[in-house]
Amino acid sequence: MTEDLKSETRDVVLEVKSLPTLPKVLDKVTALLENPDASMDEIARVIGTDQVLSAKVLKMVNSPIYGFPGRIGTVQHALVLLGINVIRGIIISTSVFDMMxxxxxxxxxxxxxxxxxxxxxxxxxxxxxxxxxxxxxxxxxxxxxxxxxxxxxxxxxxxxxxxxxxxxxxxxxxxxxxxxxxxxxxxxxxxxxxxxxxxxxxxxxxxxxxxxxxxxxxxxxxxxxxxxxxxxxxxxxxxxxxxxxxxxxxxxxxxxxxxxxxxxxxxxxxxxxxxxxxx
Amino acid sequence: MSAAGGCVPQRRQKVFLITADQDLTNLLLSLWSRDEMDWVHFGRGRAAIETLFNEPPDLLIVDQHLPDLSGGEVASLVKSENVYRQLPVILCLGPDDLARGVDFGSIECDDFLLAPYDGDEIRARVCLTLSRAMRSLDANPLTKLPGNTSIIQRIQELIDRQEDFALAYVDLDYFKSFNDKYGFSRGDEVLLMTARVIVNIIRGFPRARTFVGHVGGDDYVFITPPEIIEDACQRIIKSFDDIVPHFYDADDKAQGFIRSTDRQGQVRDFPLMAVSIAVVLNQGGRLQHFGEASAIAGALKKKAKENPKSCYVIDRRENG
Known part of the structure; x- marks a missing residue:
């Protein structure tokens, strides 16, 4: 593949706006978020079993908006820093694969x-x-x-x-x-x-x-x-x-x-x- | 006129009104009682400016159509000086002004009123402008958390209502040496992280009435009901201690301290940052005034600081 094609591929890859995930973990997290007694640790443990959800929270917490890009590498820490409202927002906006x-x-x-x-x-x-x-x-x-x-x-x-x-x-x-x-x-x-x-x-x-x-x-x-x-x-x-x-x-x-x-x-x-x- | 739904200023507000329009003046003065608003009326722009600069009010309402200047010019004079920038300005426009086009890029005002004037709308807009100005003026510029004015106000409110509460003063140990070694922008990263940790842990008690503020620098304040304060302190300490090593370079993180030169030119080792929390409990109406709370907290803080590790100290004296 030529360099041009590679950078084109890179652009398409980075345009990824909404990564879907598989329904099982998403449903589990949704249920935990509805339970006021669920702890952040519990929620982090479940999110930590899904590569897409984990990637999303790490991307969010390391975004320059929060002011400490490149610092946070675990889901546990990401959740403490993002807070329940932001997590809820991420979960609500995540879709599931309809194919494959x-x-x-x-x-x-x-x-x-x-x-x-x-x-x-x-x-x-x-x-x-x-x-x-x-x-x-x-x-x-x-x-x-x-x-x-x-x-x-x-x-x-x-x-x-x-x-x-x-x-x-x-x-x-x-x-x-x-x-x-x-x-x-x-x-x-x-x-x-x-x-x-x-x-x-x-x-x-x-x-x-x-x-x-x-x-x-x-x-x-x-x-x-x-x-x-x-x-x-x-x-x-x-x-x-x-x-x-x-x-x-x-x-x-x-x-x-x-x-x-x-x-x-x-x-x-x-x-x-x-x-x-x-x- | 009685106060319509929630539109009462928290304290008496001083408002400058610059207009030659007697009807507008009469309408505005009729909307609030003298206890709520302290009006100073000027008929012309030039005369008002010196007073404005000497004794800036809480709000400026200025008519676009003045005999000597335009309202926009008055607004620009105020907004071009950083000392007065925070003063909210409401511009009163005539019925045709909008159709002719108003360039809000050059006329710096915070809101406008449009003739013919409606009393209910004016009330609402003035209240909105005042509370918005209060929020943006007081917010800490880095973390956007409420600042000193809001903190003091909240504490005094709770004291006045004789509500039981726990007031926690948070600060960071060895923040200065971290800043010296890594620079202020990495220092800001730590301050932002700390704010998020405190806010999210305090919000994690969904049924409790709580408050978090940022005094400035590495000083924060939070308020919770007394029943949950220890739990809150422990969780903040745990999360902070877990997360803060990631803000150090790998070698400092591994050795667990930073080496830097102090003001006397001595090479010294400083431990990783820790969090100290001093908690004052107000139970049974023990505190009379905000100042008492901060004095007690000051003494407690010294005690908390004696411990190089993260810790919290709670003042449980029944009577200060």
Missing amino acids: VKAMEGLWEHSVGCALACNCVARKAGFKDPEEYSVAGLLHDLGKVVMAVQLPELEQQVVETVKSRDLTYFEAERAVLGFGHDRINAWLADNWHLPPNLKEGMSYHHKPQLAPLYPDIAAVVHIGDFLIRVFEFGSGGDDQVHALRPEALKQLKLKTQDLEEILDQLGRELVEVADLNFA
Whole structure:
């Protein structure tokens, strides 16, 4: 794809005005908002299982209107700072996919699973705020959602290329577009003033060894994405498991033995969220 | 004339009226009692200006058609000086003025009245203009929260009604060293964040009558019923302590302090910012005046500040 086409694609991607989501979580949040006794923490926990709703609150709280762009990286903090009225407004204005629900369910499961996996990895690596790593995991495939909404024809081509040539989704994106969802994530993160570490987690999870400023978070998401694919929890758009980069383990000073422990832990935690179906 | 629905000023307002129109003058003076409005009438523009600059009123109502100047010129004189900009101006227009076109880009007024004049409408517009001016004048320019005047007024109202309430003074520890190291614009980010935290946590008690104001700088005030004050303080501290590290650079955040040079040229380490809350309880009509509340709070604040971590101190003395 030529540079011109790339910047055209970028413009279309960034024009995204209203990202739809899946109905299940939206309904749950709506019910919580109607309950005066529901706490912000409860609402944050539910919003934190939906990549689109999470992206929306983080975009809002990091908008220059609030005066501290690029500072807030967790849903919990975003909710405290936005307040219940703004949350209500976001929820009211969010629509649900009228098409392609089936295709999206797998991606939603994959994202929430990846968030959980990133949390496990971050804790094992001894990081103080695993929550931020979860968010990066939750949003690591957001570019795929935005692509499907803004450029449905190209997205269809990618899906077909995955099938016909037995490629990973990421490889197929690059074959069709010349770049992947990691690039789209970087555009979105910049445009929405998301914190720089979150941006690197979202945009370097396929090449963590190249992350310039926040290699830790890129490595965590890389490993989280790998682990959740090993579990075959949800679907990132293909049924493959990408190669685990040894640099990522080295970056976090994790050994193969640690990875096994994380797998056990993740297995237990996944059982708890297994009833989270997005249909 | 009796006060129509809610249109009573909170205190006696001083209003300058500049018009040569005797009917308009009579109508305006008949709309409020002398206890509500203190009218000063001028028949000509020039004569009014010096008085206007020496003793600015709460509101200026000026006729566009004066014998010596246009009302728009008077308005522009007032609005071109930052000292007087906040003074609300209402311009009285003749029946044909709008058709001829009034350039509100150059004539700086806050509202207009249109002849033929209607008493009910004038009352409503004057009240609206006064309360709007009060809101915008008093709002903190950074956070847009109510400022000192509204804070004092609210506290005195509660005292006068002998209502039980908890009054909390909030300020930030080590804000100055943060500002020195990172600059005032990042300091403003923290002030905006703090305002959002306080407002949203206080609003999270939906059934309680509450108030949040911004005194200025890193000083905030909030008021809640006494029953929820401890819960409110704890939640504010928790959220602030969770969020504030994100406003530091990664290395300072990791080491948990900032190193900077103090006024004596000494290199010193300053902890991450914390929030101190001093709470004065007014129960059983203990407080008589706003000044008592702030004096007690001042002493409590010192106590809260002794703790480098975020904390709150509540004054429970039955009689001050």
